[in-house]
Amino acid sequence: YVNLFIPSEVEWRERGVRVVQETRFPDQATTTLTIHAPKATAFTLRIRVPAWTLHGGGARLNGKLLDGFAEPGSYFALTRTWKDGDRVEVTLPMGLHTHPMPDDPSLQAIMYGPLVLVGRMGTEGLTPENLRAEPTMPRTVPEFKEKPAPAPELIAQSDNPNDWIHPVPGRTLEFVTAGQPSDITFVPFNRLFDERYGVYWKISPRG
Numbered sequence: 001y002v003n004l005f006i007p008s009e010v011e012w013r014e015r016g017v018r019v020v021q022e023t024r025f026p027d028q029a030t031t032t033l034t035i036h037a038p039k040a041t042a043f044t045l046r047i048r049v050p051a052w053t054l055h056g057g058g059a060r061l062n063g064k065l066l067d068g069f070a071e072p073g074s075y076f077a078l079t080r081t082w083k084d085g086d087r088v089e090v091t092l093p094m095g096l097h098t099h100p101m102p103d104d105p106s107l108q109a110i111m112y113g114p115l116v117l118v119g120r121m122g123t124e125g126l127t128p129e130n131l132r133a134e135p136t137m138p139r140t141v142p143e144f145k146e147k148p149a150p151a152p153e154l155i156a157q158s159d160n161p162n163d164w165i166h167p168v169p170g171r172t173l174e175f176v177t178a179g180q181p182s183d184i185t186f187v188p189f190n191r192l193f194d195e196r197y198g199v200y201w202k203i204s205p206r207g
Helices: none
Strands: 008-012 017-023 030-036 041-049 058-061 074-082 087-091 096-101 104-112 115-120 154-156 165-167 175-177 185-188 200-205
Touching (some): 041 087
Parallel strands (some): 154 200
Antiparallel strands (some): 008 017, 017 030, 030 087, 058 087, 096 104, 104 200, 115 185, 165 175
């Protein structure tokens, strides 16, 4: 079973098989699995196709496109007698979508595939003194005494966020709103440091 898309390898000592995964996910929506086996070995390789995968995903075996790719939310199972050097290349297309709060559907997070995107809200008033705790013990928790930055409301042109959020040309996994009173840049949550950010947004339909 391949459940996570990270550079990794597993050694199946009982069968003398090693599976190596090479990927730059999520910067690229692909992963490659290479089978290393001194002798031909039969088994089923199951690759997770996450629920966020868009239609158009697929797999290639040694460069040849395979039929019958799995539906999102299931596994693509490939049963065969594997030979040393066999390669499976999998494409898992990602797209923008929103995730509403269960008690308020107008309050939504914006996601790209499995990634939570955060809106960059600037650094005004942030200093090394109020960003993080002191490194020595006992640690003093910083206190920010200024008023919080207001989170702007977003106006949705449609239920499809691709209509009002667009990729920034030349910037991987960076997006910007369009047609807003004040446009906002979005990046993956794990890539933002030492800045204010917003995760959930009040999203109103265009009246």
